[in-house]
Amino acid sequence: MAQTETAALGSGARAFGMRSRFFGASARQKLLAFTSLIILIVYFSFASPAFLLIDNVIGILQSTAVDGVLAIACTFVIITSGIDLSVGCLMTFCAVMTGVFLTYWQLPLWTGIFAALGTGTLSGMISGTLIAKLKIPPFIATLGMMLLNKGLSLVVSADKPIYFTDTEAFSLISQGSLIGYIVPAVPIPNGVLILFTLAFVASLVLNRTALGRYTFALGSNEEAVRLSGVNVDAWKITIYGLGGAICGVAGLLIASRLNSAQPALGQGYELEAIAAVVIGGTSLSGGAGTILGTIIGAFIMSVLTNGLRILSVAQEWQIVVTGLIIILAVYADILRRRKA
């Protein structure tokens, strides 16, 4: 509380100062995460010849695509010291809406893409409004939105998967391979390309735009930002809206990959996304974080899952190991903080 007051006496600029101090530390965490990823990859490649086979590498990349995109969505929100539990179920609802446009209404492909992005943005902005205007804590507001989206998915789809059999091009969004078209030896699916492109764009937004600056500032000291005359509510709604739009991308990716919108899917994905964000060095208390870190975090999760699977480790133990890694990563984050 005292801290808030002192910072409030200063100005928004002070919050930015804090940010740059955290930034160095966050780079260190990124390095740590990156080193862990390399160790995992080296270890698994020695442990099993199947691990580095091109098919398996593509499998890992593809399994990271959806989780990685969701994690990017969470990164923005978590940097503002908020949380978004609705990302998984929102992804599903976006996929279902695409199904409604393309399969139920037989509209052209681009409308389906807009349906997903629009649904995501709208839902995200509603979350943002609940948090900014009605002062509902983010955890509760997005928990409500999670259930709302989950329920709506089931209602709209009448509990059945919606298949995209009439829209052949739709499966290309995730399953086609532009890279494979140019270099046939590495058929990296488009879904992966979309993940990396989105990560690049998100990184620019976070580091080079006003939106990005306010994302960090809100997480560092919201009160200071408010006192310096910034419309905090509007930025919050925008940031949650952006997170929602990114969930729309995830919805397109998963629907395209499965060639269907699976209405019952989605719950549980938010926790994996949040885990990836935290492993990647973004602090749950806000104000620090990077997209690159999040992507590395997402890859640590998927490499670990795939590697343990390739080694035929019993599934029960796979879960134990994943839990240990998350705890270790967050503990490393705390140690880093203590030093900083």
Next chain:
Amino acid sequence: MLNRRHLGAAVCAAALIGFAGSASADQWYIPLISKGFQHQFWQAVKLGAEQEAKKLDVKITFEGPETEAMVDKQIDMLSADLAKHPNAIGFAALDSKAAIPLLKKAQDEKIPVIAFDSGVDSDIPLTTCATDNLAAAGEAADKLAALIGDSGEVAVVVHDQTSRTGIDRRDGFVKRIKDKHPNIKIVDIQYGGGDHLKSAEIAKAIIAAHPDLKGIFGANEGSAEGVLIGVKEAKKKLVVIGYDSGQDQIDAIKSGEEAGAITQNPIGIGACVVASAVKALKGEKLPKTVDTGFYYYDKTNVDDPKVAAVLYK
């Protein structure tokens, strides 16, 4: 300092991997990808598969996603298992259409695919080891009808509305009531996700809304056990027919709280997958489907060795 810690994690993982053991090179390797692994039902399928694998001297692994909604996670599992170039694969599809590209890949690599629990809408699997859920749920309808004097109100609590087993058991039950028992009215069908607590709340709500209700059908282990809790809490006497087994259900049937239940043959399903895979590898011809059978069990035959053998606790 921190790196050392991470190394520690890697060593820890390595120890676990050592724990998992390795197979001799000349053994056939057959991974089974199921719809789940935590439920006792899947553990029983796993047990059946392991017993058969030991008998036939093949190596198996058994995996499934955490919930039956995680279609994409299951696809990731299939993809990882294919990367290991197994000799054959056992697969219980959560969504058969979504898995077709990978199953085609298996076919191209001449890896025999054996489907289990629910079919795959394609001719790639050489055979399917499964329960005829429509017929089994029909049997549940007949038993419930007989116990309530072939007239009155009943309700159904199903695990979910999207999975094949959920749909088949619901439809099998509803159709049999409509066709054969015109005086019975199904007043409500609700979905509890196979969750005990949710199913219990659902059962209580249905009982409150329909005071003349005579019976409830719970369409899987979690649903049936939840219904039992709900009936007990509502302090009503109702005819409950369940599905699958599990300690709670077996106890309830013995004590008379539950009239009876349909049991599939999960151990038989697991054994069938491994046996069929081995047959395929030896070049034998397989039937299109293997009906692994079901039994109706109640107080009178719960200890019958034929039934007891397929019940799991």
